[in-house]
Amino acid sequence: MVAAVESTDDLEALSLDDARSEAQRLTERILAARDAYYGADAEVVDDATYDGWMHRLEALERLHPEVQGQDSPTLTVGAASGTLFAPVEHAERMLSLDNVFSDDEFLAWTARVERDAGRAPHYLCELKIDGLALSLRYERGRLVTAATRGDGRVGEDVTENVLRIAGIPHVLEGSGHPDLVEVRGEVFFTVADFASLNAFQQEHGDRLFANPRNAASGSLRQKSEGKNERQLRAMDERLSRLRLTVHGIGAWVDPPVETQSEVYGLLHAWGLPTSPYFRVVDSGAGADDFIRHYGEHRHDVEHEIDGIVVKVDELALHDELGATSRAPRWAIAYKYPPEQVNTKLLDIVVSVGRTGRATPFAVMEPTRVAGSVVRQATLHNQDVVKAKGVLIGDTVVLRKAGDVIPEVLGPVVELRDGTERAFVMPQHCPECGFPLAPAKEGDIDLRCPNARSCPAQVRGRVEHIGSRGGLDIEGLGEVSAAALTQPVRPDVPPLVTEAALFELTAEDLFGIDVVVRDAETGLARLLEDGTPDTRSPFRRQRRKTDRAFDPEGPFDGDESAILSKSAEELLANLELAKTKELWRFLVSFNIRHVGPVAARALAQWFGSVEAIRAADRDELAAVEGVGGIIADSLLDWFEVDWHREIVERWQAAGAQLATPGHPGPGAAVAAGGVLDGLTVVATGSLDGYTREGAKDAIIRAGGKAASSVSKKTDFVAAGPGAGSKLDKAEELGVRILDAAQFHVLVTEGPAALGDN
Structure with missing residues (x-):
């Protein structure tokens, strides 16, 4: 398999x-x-x-x-912990698992284990539950904290919610418990409970979950603060249905057992929920048999699984075999292939993306595959449609795998009845009506040349502006971008191009209805019943004293309405975005090839959009990290009149398109700074700095903000969640700074740090 x-x-x-x-x-x-x-x-x-x-x-x-x-x-492992919950540092790193996808890969892993161990160990085989990883910290038998994986070092404190999950003991049974033990497990919904939960959600008008794993993650990561009585009941309903299965230990000094299977027996004796679906075998072939069995019977258990975890049973070999920076070498996850299903191809429609590319998408009868309901799948271009041999009306084979998910594999030809018809690629853009054409001779892809005002392209660019790599504007995501550029009403969208983004007012935001577009396909997102997901993201709020208030009516000032919270926050965040770093504006212009790296280099060297615009090709290409291709893209972009209009209107609206105090092209490098000639890596959560803010502080001080630690690194500023970069710094003997020391470094220089 x-x-x-x-x-x-x-x-x-x-x-x-x-x-x-x-x-x-x-x-x-x-x-x-x-x-x-x-x-x-x-x-x-x-x-x-x-x-x-x-x-x-x-x-x-x-x-x-x-x-x-x-x-x-x-x-690396996982992701840095979020901001909803307090951070919890694991006593022992919470690693992930490496994966294999075939029998050959699995048997190659067992061969490496046996070679490195010097003998053939026993293997413990167990089901890989498709849930959320959790760590339970018990001190002298009493549950102290429960935390998510986070980045493997620091997770989120979800103790309050875990205490409400049935089957998790607050105090361990028996006696002789260790002073400290971290128990690792997986939180999940059974298939039956997931179905009941979605029925409950639907009954109460709440959104349905796509699959049990996302439902488990969302249910565990809830805050009770600010919820009304109905929301608290829904929260209790979700938490009450969660289950936990423990599958190992983290921190534990000198456990009185010698094998992983004995650990399970001890955890079970303590009253912790362990899985009945495990087996100890004495060879890789025996483990392979276990994998094959559950590959054929994966739906016979009460919860979803996505593979099998195989561990060396002997604990002594765990230390001997060791671990990489993200995974133990004594365990592996065998991932089962994604499921394939048959469904009906109802239509093939064409969507236009941010760059104008016209992409055919399959629209299918809703069907569940690999844990979620699928209705749409990309078909790339008209040549791919032809190569796959699919006709509209076909029964097709669908799977979820690879870079394109979901994927239509091809038709079930024997089920054709003669009513099927061939797909014909449209000659005009479905969004604005412009004739479609290749960008250059020989291109297979067709594009809409109406880059300025094609609603789909404007929507994509506006969403890109709000993204973390752009201006990072809270509230300017896929829903609001679609609302501002492709609303159901009004007939004329607030933004015909992104030039007016910083000119938006409260009046522009009222009365908008929008069909939410899928970020990947650009097609209308459908609800479970097949109807479009239509929203009014900026609907006005009623004043308590105003009984005649009409939320659908025209905007008439504060006499009858106040801003909705979402509208108020978007306008406030747009105002804040006007003072963001110059490189973010360069990325947000949507210039081909100009990503964050090139944008930083340009901003550091030139200091303003005006200086970049005035530079010739040689001056642009000479900047480290830019080069000829990006230089040509910049020159081409500024040649377009509506591109120049974006710059001029943003600047007129107050956008700060220059770095304050920058002395001019090249002068920043020549003038040096307190970090001149030094390389600094910032990693983890540094108090007082965002991730990008820390890099900008290094650059403004004249230093090089590196993304990796090497022998050439002078300092590493590390906060909670630093991960492998901190390990590398310690290994190389690079000086490590906390957030307070980092602030001294970038403002006063290394001499101010002293020797400590």
Whole structure:
């Protein structure tokens, strides 16, 4: 049985520059998925997709080791803890697991284990529950804290909610408990409880969950503060249905057992919930039999599984085999292939993205595959549609795997009845009516050339402006971007282009209804009943004294309405964004090839948009990190009149398109600073600085803000959640600073730190 993972066949042909670009693409997707899963109550990509990205990145880094930074997802665990809950530092690192996807890969792992161990160990095989990792800290038998994985070192304190989950003992049974033990487990919903929970959600008008894992994550990461009575009841309903299965230990000094299976017996004797689905075998072949059995019977257990975890049973070998920065070498997760289902292809529609690319998407009868209900899947372009041989009306084979999820594999030809019809690629943009055409001769993809005012392209650019890599504007996400550019009403959107973004007023925001668009496909997002997800994101609030208030009526000032919280916050955050760092504005202009790295280099060297615009090609290309391709993109962008209009209107609205106090092109480098010639790495949560703010502080002080730790690194500023960079700094003997020392470093220089 071989799992479908993202192909790596093309990697050997990539140039180093293309390899770096591909590594950046994969890293951004992986980190975004981690942030969504570990740091927010949000839907995330399925395991098969995430594993495919990781598999491809690992292969890419093996072929091109120079593209792997110290912060690569292949070297780190989870994501930094969020801000909803207090941070909890694990007494022992909470590692992840490496994955294999085939029998050959699994048996190769057992061969390495037996070679390194010098003998054939026993293996404990157990089901890999598709849930949320949890650590329970018991001191002298009493539950003290419960924490999520976080980044493996620091998680979130969810003790209050865990105490309300049935089956988790607040005090361990028996006697002779250790002074400190961390018990590791998985929180999940059974299949039956998940169905009941969604029925409860639907009955009370709340959103349905896509799959049990996301429901478990969202349910555990709830705060009771600020909730009304109905919301508190719903919270209790969700928590009461959660279950926990423990599967190991973290911190424990000298456990009185010698094997992992004995650990399970002891945990069970303490009253902790352990799984009945495990077996100890004496060979890799025996473990492979266990994997095959549950591959055929994965739906026979009460909860969802996505694979099998195999561990060396002998605890003494755990220390001997050791661990990497993110995973133990004595355990592996065998991931089952994603499920395939048949469904009906109802239509093929074309969506236009931020860059104008016109992409066909399959619209299918809703069907559940790999843990979620699927209605749409990309078909890339008209040539792919032809190559797959699918007709509208076909029964098609659908799976979730690889870079494109979900994926239509092809038609079930024998089920055709003659009513099917071929797809014809439209000649005009479905959003604005402009004729579609290749960007250049020989291109397969068709694009809409109406970049200025095609609503779909404007929507994508506005959403990009609000993203973390852009101006990082809270409240300017996919819903608000669609509301401002593609509303159902009014007929004329508030933003025809992004030029008017900083000119928005309260009046512009009232009376907007919008169909929410899927961020990936650009198509209308559908509810469980198949109807479009229509919202009024900026609906006005009623004043308590105003009985005649009409939320649908025209805006008439404060006499009859007040701003909704979402509208108020968006306008306030737009105002704050006007003073963001220059590099963020450069990224937000949506200039081809100008990402955060190039934008930082340009901002540091030139100091203003005006200076960049006045520079010639040689001056632009000479900046380290820019080069000829980006220089050409910059020159081309400023040649377009409506691009220049964006700059002029943003500046007229108060956007700060220059770095205050910057002495002019190149002068910042020539003038030096308190960190002139020094390389500094900032990692973890530094009090008083955002992640980007810390980098900017280093750059403004004349230093190099590096992303990885090496022998050339002079200082590492490390806060909670620092992860592998802190380990590397300690290994190399690089001086490590806390947040207070970092502030001294970037404001006064290294001499002010003294020798301590």
